[in-house]
Structures are given as structure tokens and as C-alpha cells.
Amino acid sequence: MEAIHPKAAKGLRQQRLPLRVMNTFEPDHSGTLITADYVSEKPSVEIIAGRQNVYALEFFDQDMMGNMSRYGRELLGIIERFKVPLISKDNNANTLTHYLAANLKTIKRIQSAIQALFPNCEMSLKKVSIVSAIGSDMKVPGILASTVNALAEANISVLAIQQSMRQVDIQFIVSDDDYDLAVQSLHCSLIEVHNHGEAICAA
Structure with missing residues (x-):
């Protein structure tokens, strides 16, 4: 990209x-x-990539239970109105978190618009980084444990994890300050351990 x-x-x-x-x-x-x-000859992680300076906007409302579709549409409508790129999102029964690429001033305006529409909601904002382990085929038993362990050994706290059933990537949400170390740790543990010849050079 x-x-x-x-x-x-x-x-x-x-x-x-x-x-x-x-x-x-x-x-x-x-x-x-x-x-x-293209599909790799054997299941593996092939790329470590990521993005810094992402804002995680967490939205919590008890009334969301059973109304996820409506809340999702309303929140996405507000984000689109401000023309902010949505990188990723996650949710549970009463919480929606959107990972946004924009300046803080615009994010604050989005928060104000959301609060006006949902006055009883609670919101929190955190600056984070997204680091991804990517491969054309990552159907490897224990791959999630391996990636989390690599970050844990570097003393990096994982704030959130996302993995789809396609099993072509795992996204880790980490503190923005941990971005460089997270990329290095995952690359060392998941890429450099394989014999890629001249394609991969350890720093």
C-alpha cells in the first residue's frame, strides 16, 4: 500500500x-x-505491516443491546459526514469501537455530533497503532498464540485483537508508543525464523 x-x-x-x-x-x-x-506453498505469516497515529473512538450505550444495526448505521453516517477514513472497527453487545485516521480536531467534532445524537452514551478516545500479521494462508494451529506471545515477550500490552475467518491477517491494537517495537517483535518471531534467503534480512 x-x-x-x-x-x-x-x-x-x-x-x-x-x-x-x-x-x-x-x-x-x-x-x-x-x-x-497467489497462495503461499505452506501456511505462514508473510508480511508485518501497520499504521501509526490512529484514534480509537469507543462508544458505549446500554440501549445498544438488540439494536446494533441501527447504532452502527447512525455512527457510520456521522463518520462519513466528516469524511474521515475508517480503518477498522470492532464491537460487542453494547460497545462499538471505530479506528479512525484523522486529526484530533476532527475526531472531537465527531464526538460532539455523536453525543448530540446519543446524549446518554459514554465515549472514550485513545491514540493507538494497528500492527498486522498478514499472509495468503495463515491456517496454522496456534498462530494466534504465537503472535500474542511474541508481543508479550517484548512487554507489549495488546489492547485489542481482530482475526477473521478467512485467516489471512491478524490485527493487533497497541499503544502508539509501542508501534516500532511491535513491528520488530512480530517480524523477528514470525518472518525471520523462516529461511527466505536474500528476501529477508535481519537488522
């Missing part, structure tokens, strides 16, 4: 066009070929 805009990447996926990413400083290297039908 650092090499190509998400909208352009979407078009490539839809047309099933391969993308080769090259390094300007290594013109003789074959680069990385990204194709729609």
Missing part, C-alpha cells in the same frame, strides 16, 4: 492484473510480483 494507491490496487485486483514492485536502488533485483491467485 506504500507503493500504490488503494483505489489503483482495487482496479488491478478487479481486472486480475499482476503488479511488480521494484526497488530503485536495486535495479537488478527481480522485485516482488503481486498476483490475484
Whole structure:
């Protein structure tokens, strides 16, 4: 995603066009070929990626129980009105957390709009980072335990975890101050332990 805009990447996926990413400083290297039908030879984590400076806006309301669809629509409507990118979200019976990429002033305006619509709700705001372990096939027994253990050994507290049934990524929400160490720890434990040859170089 650092090499190509998400909208352009979407078009490539839809047309099933391969993308080769090259390094300007290594013109003789074959680069990385990204194709729609690629699946790793064996289940594994292949990439560690993430994003800093994300605001986690947690919304809590006891009346949400049984009305999740309505609350979800209303909150997303407010976020879209302010044209703020929604990176991810999670929920339980009475809590919705949206992970947003915007400046603090805009986030505060979103909070005010939500409070006006739901005066009895409670909200909290925290600056976090999202770090992801990604692979084309991560159906490995114990993969979640391995990733959490790697962060625990680095004394990083996991604030939230998300893993879908597709098993192609695991997202970890951590304190923004822990971003660099989280990326390094996951890369060391999940990528560098495999023999990738020249593709992976330990720092």
C-alpha cells in the first residue's frame, strides 16, 4: 500500500492484473510480483505491516443491546459526514469501537455530533497503532498464540485483537508508543525464523 494507491490496487485486483514492485536502488533485483491467485506453498505469516497515529473512538450505550444495526448505521453516517477514513472497527453487545485516521480536531467534532445524537452514551478516545500479521494462508494451529506471545515477550500490552475467518491477517491494537517495537517483535518471531534467503534480512 506504500507503493500504490488503494483505489489503483482495487482496479488491478478487479481486472486480475499482476503488479511488480521494484526497488530503485536495486535495479537488478527481480522485485516482488503481486498476483490475484497467489497462495503461499505452506501456511505462514508473510508480511508485518501497520499504521501509526490512529484514534480509537469507543462508544458505549446500554440501549445498544438488540439494536446494533441501527447504532452502527447512525455512527457510520456521522463518520462519513466528516469524511474521515475508517480503518477498522470492532464491537460487542453494547460497545462499538471505530479506528479512525484523522486529526484530533476532527475526531472531537465527531464526538460532539455523536453525543448530540446519543446524549446518554459514554465515549472514550485513545491514540493507538494497528500492527498486522498478514499472509495468503495463515491456517496454522496456534498462530494466534504465537503472535500474542511474541508481543508479550517484548512487554507489549495488546489492547485489542481482530482475526477473521478467512485467516489471512491478524490485527493487533497497541499503544502508539509501542508501534516500532511491535513491528520488530512480530517480524523477528514470525518472518525471520523462516529461511527466505536474500528476501529477508535481519537488522
